[in-house]
Amino acid sequence: MLLADVARVSREVAGASARSRKTALLAELFAATPPEEAALVITYLAGRLPQGRPGLGWSTLGRHVEPADRPSLGVADVDAAITGLALLSGPGSRDARQQAVARLLAAATEPEQRFLRSLLSGEVRQGALDAVALDAVAAAAGVPAAELRRAVMLDGSLPRVGAAVLTAGAAALREVALQVGRPVQPMLAATAGSVAEALSALGPCAVEEKLDGIRVQVHRDGESVQVYTRSLDEITGRLPEVVEAARRFAGDRFILDGEVIGLGPDGRPLPFQEVAGRVGSRLDVETARRTLPVTPCFFDVLAAGGDVLLDLPVRERYAVLAALVPERFRVRRLAVEDPQAQAGAAEEFWSETLRRGHEGVMAKALGSAYAAGRRGRNWLKVKPVHTLDLVVLAAEWGHGRRTGLLSNLHLGARAADGGYAMLGKTFKGLTDEMLRWQTGRLRELAVADDGHTVHVRPELVVEIAYDGLQRSPRYPAGVALRFARVLRHRPDKSAGEADTVETVLGPAGGGRTPGDDA
Numbered sequence: 001m002l003l004a005d006v007a008r009v010s011r012e013v014a015g016a017s018a019r020s021r022k023t024a025l026l027a028e029l030f031a032a033t034p035p036e037e038a039a040l041v042i043t044y045l046a047g048r049l050p051q052g053r054p055g056l057g058w059s060t061l062g063r064h065v066e067p068a069d070r071p072s073l074g075v076a077d078v079d080a081a082i083t084g085l086a087l088l089s090g091p092g093s094r095d096a097r098q099q100a101v102a103r104l105l106a107a108a109t110e111p112e113q114r115f116l117r118s119l120l121s122g123e124v125r126q127g128a129l130d131a132v133a134l135d136a137v138a139a140a141a142g143v144p145a146a147e148l149r150r151a152v153m154l155d156g157s158l159p160r161v162g163a164a165v166l167t168a169g170a171a172a173l174r175e176v177a178l179q180v181g182r183p184v185q186p187m188l189a190a191t192a193g194s195v196a197e198a199l200s201a202l203g204p205c206a207v208e209e210k211l212d213g214i215r216v217q218v219h220r221d222g223e224s225v226q227v228y229t230r231s232l233d234e235i236t237g238r239l240p241e242v243v244e245a246a247r248r249f250a251g252d253r254f255i256l257d258g259e260v261i262g263l264g265p266d267g268r269p270l271p272f273q274e275v276a277g278r279v280g281s282r283l284d285v286e287t288a289r290r291t292l293p294v295t296p297c298f299f300d301v302l303a304a305g306g307d308v309l310l311d312l313p314v315r316e317r318y319a320v321l322a323a324l325v326p327e328r329f330r331v332r333r334l335a336v337e338d339p340q341a342q343a344g345a346a347e348e349f350w351s352e353t354l355r356r357g358h359e360g361v362m363a364k365a366l367g368s369a370y371a372a373g374r375r376g377r378n379w380l381k382v383k384p385v386h387t388l389d390l391v392v393l394a395a396e397w398g399h400g401r402r403t404g405l406l407s408n409l410h411l412g413a414r415a416a417d418g419g420y421a422m423l424g425k426t427f428k429g430l431t432d433e434m435l436r437w438q439t440g441r442l443r444e445l446a447v448a449d450d451g452h453t454v455h456v457r458p459e460l461v462v463e464i465a466y467d468g469l470q471r472s473p474r475y476p477a478g479v480a481l482r483f484a485r486v487l488r489h490r491p492d493k494s495a496g497e498a499d500t501v502e503t504v505l506g507p508a509g510g511g512r513t514p515g516d517d518a
Helices: 003-015 019-032 035-045 075-086 093-106 110-121 129-141 145-155 158-175 195-202 240-248 272-279 285-291 314-324 343-355 432-445
Strands: 188-191 205-210 214-221 224-229 253-262 294-304 333-336 360-365 375-382 386-397 406-414 420-426 446-449 453-456 461-466 468-471 479-482 485-489
Touching: 003 019, 003 035, 003 075, 003 110, 019 035, 019 129, 019 158, 035 075, 035 129, 035 158, 075 093, 093 110, 129 145, 129 158, 145 158, 195 205, 195 343, 195 360, 195 375, 205 314, 205 343, 214 240, 214 272, 214 294, 224 240, 240 285, 240 294, 253 272, 253 314, 272 468, 294 314, 333 343, 343 360, 386 420, 386 432, 406 432, 406 461, 420 479, 432 446, 432 453, 432 485, 461 479
Parallel strands: 188 375
Antiparallel strands: 205 333, 205 360, 214 224, 214 253, 253 294, 360 375, 386 406, 386 453, 386 461, 406 420, 446 453, 461 485, 468 479
16 A cells, blocks of 8 residues: 555544544545555554654654655555664664655655654644544444454554454454453543542542552463553563562462552652663663662452453452452552542542652542553542643644644743743643634744744743653753643733742642642
């Protein structure tokens, strides 16, 4: 299949407002895709690469390359080129990667170049990527979406299951089963504004500490133990402590869901980025282990012995977990059987969790099953929200539906020297109306435009919500905002009223509660 067909459909999907139209466009393409290329096409139109993110910056991707006159690139050609690109390392690899990208772009037409740049940068924005792609595969294959969703949940890969079902139809779904040693897409949580809101929505539930660690799924089959991340990458060799702990547990065949955290000398949790740095460290494992020991904390069990537990309610799964895993390796929890009578206890549990240094709580309906791969309303996360008033320093031109609009904002706080210290970027939280307004305003403030980024006079203030800070050597204050999103523009505030770096670095990461105009 030509890349031009994939790029065309991606553009059409991005331009479609109705989900049904997005699904129909993708389904038509998937039905026409050769079986041997189905997994690749599904992956591309879900906005990903089989090889993962190649780590290319805009200095490489943004270089002008004269486009080809007519389409000739096949998706298999693109896959081979990106595989070769991913293998480049060592001295001279930077120049080699730039040359490889230039060769690939030179073989692409202008529309194909736009799609390739968005794919290589991880910025394919066409709306509800995975969910729409799954519905489209179901429509193209003529199978119920719910059955396909469960198969993908058990297998962990939409491209793999999608290719099978497009080739063999519903029979392929019957071949998919939960297997110890093959990671399962994790269940995700929606958000509640408060503990009271969560209790009201769920009824009888478990309230658990929400740890700011690395989500892990641990599979044990006899003495064999595998550890997988939230994105289903295997990291067994990086976490010997987790392997050793799993081998001490009561059962010898299970799948556990949990987090890996680090604890300081005072017993308080270490920041997420330190744990992530340990897992991604280039040090040998034993040195990394001595530098920052970590510990697993489990909150769910998906299989035990020969039994698949996904469809059991939370209260029954937890009973199995408690029999398998010692208390010190389980997340602290409070069973709230009567939300009205136990509301005070739940609030105190929340307060104590924050005092212990954790990021919030998870509330889980006691009667709910494990809906792997879905962000359902049976799990609700409750976290304190911080806000800051920050100044827009620059903005990047958008892609897809945001083409022609200034989208990704560069955010800065007032620095002691009278300038501004950048704290990160975000395009989240912006409605269509907000995008149109800020594009007009920022064009008025523009001082430079290189075709990718528009630098502006630091005058527009925006109210930003964020979940916390993480260390970052990329930014002058040494920190970056985590999960920043725009709440509203503040044209009523001058840049001189924006928050300072001192405020950001203050107790609890600075910030206010949303809506506080202090």
